[in-house]
Amino acid sequence: MIEFDAATVTAYAARDGGGAPDDVRTLLHPVTCRLVERRVAVIGANGSGKSTLARLVNGLTLPSAGAVRVDGLDTARDGRAVRQRVGFVFSDPDAQLVMPTAVEDVALSLRRLPLAAAEREARAREILGRFGLADRAETPVHALSGGQKQLLAIAGVLATEPAVLVCDEPTTRLDLRWRTIVDDLLDGLDQQVLHVTHDLDAAARADRVLVVDEGAVVHDGDPAEGVARYRALMAATAGCAARSAATG
C-alpha cells in the first residue's frame, strides 16, 4: 500500500536574469491519498508533476513536507528498505542499463541478494528467458532495440521481486508493437503498479486514475472520469495556446 500524507515537494528556483536562488516553487502541492489498488495510473501534461509524484514513492525525491509511506515504511527514514520494496522503471532504458551485456545487467540487480556468482548468473538467465530475452543474454545492451532495452530494464527491476513497481512513462519511446508487449507485461504482473503515462488507453484500463495538473492532483478515482477530465484540461490548454499564438 502506498500512502501520501500531505506530501509536498518544493524547490528553489533561480530568478530570471540571475541573482540568488531564493524563490521557492511548489512542484507538487500537498497530496493525501492511500493507494491500495493493483493498477493505478497517473496522467497529466508534461511538467505537471507526474514524475515528481512517482519519484516520491521510491524515495528518489523526498517530500519537503508531509510523508510518503510504502507498506508502512517511510521513504525519508527507511529509504533503503523502501527501494527494496519498490522497483522503478524510467522512460529511457539507456540510463537504466549499466552493464555491458543483458545477462550481466540483470545479474547486477541480483547482487542485492545473498547469491553465489554461478547462482546469480543462472537466475539472471532464467529471468531473461521469462521475458523472452534468452537469446539476447550475451548481446551488448547498446545493440538491443529500444523495445528490447525497455523489456530488459523491466526484467532488471523485477529480478528482485519488488512488491510495488513504479513506471515513469515506460512506453513513451516505443513503437506500437513494443508498447503492446510492455503494456501486456505490466497488466499481467502480480505487483501493485503505479503507471505514469500519456497513453490514455492504458490509463482507462487501470483500477484508479490520478490526474495531475500544475503540481496538484485534480482528480483521484474512476479511470473513465479521470481520462475525460484530462482531455478537457488539455483541450482548454490547447485552446489558450492557439489563441496566444494567433494574437502574437
Next chain:
Amino acid sequence: MSAAPRPARPAWAGPLGLHHPGDTVLHRASPGAKLLGLALVGVLAVTVPGVPAAIATCALVGALAALGRLPLRATARSVAPIALTAALVGAYQWWARGWQVGIEVGLDLVTVVLAATVLTSTTRADVMLDALVRVARPLRHVGIAPETFALAVALMLRTIPALVEAFAEARDAARARGLDRDPRALLVPAAVRTVARARATGDALAARGIGE
C-alpha cells in the same frame, strides 16, 4: 558501376571491447590472477626500457589474445583508436627523443590496452565486479565501500561508449542544423547530454538500490 553496398558497422563498444564467451584457459582463469597479470604488464611496460623488451611484451600479450581466442576484427576495432593515439604519441617521441623511444612508447601503449582488452574479453563484468570488491576490501578502512569502488570501475567501462554515442548524437544534430563547423554546436550539447546521462544513471542506480 555503383559500389557494392556496405552494411553499417555496429556501435563501437569502447576501447576495451566486450566479454566474448568461451572456454579457453584465460576464460577459466581467476579474475584476480588476470588483474594481477594486467598490473604486471603495466609495470613491465613502464620499468623495462628498450625496443626489444617492448616488442617482447607486446608479442606476449598478442599471444595471450590468441590463446583467449579473441575475435580478430572486433578486437582490432576496439584497439584501433588507441593504436592511432599511440602512433601520434610515438611519432612525437620519435621527433623529440629519437626513434627508439618513439617505438617503445607507442608499442607500450598498445600493449597495455590490448592486455586490458584480453582481461575484459575473457572475464564477465559481473565476475570482475566480484574480484574488484575483493581487491578493494582494504579501502573500507578509509571509509570507501568496496562495492561502490567496484561499481564505479564497471560504470567507467560502460560510460566510454556512452560518451562516444553522446558526441555522435551532438555531431549529427549540429550537421542537421548546418553547424558542423562550429565546435560550440558539438561540445556544448555533448557536455549537456553527458551530464544529463550521468544524472539519469545515478537516479537509475539509486532506484535499483545499487551502491547503497
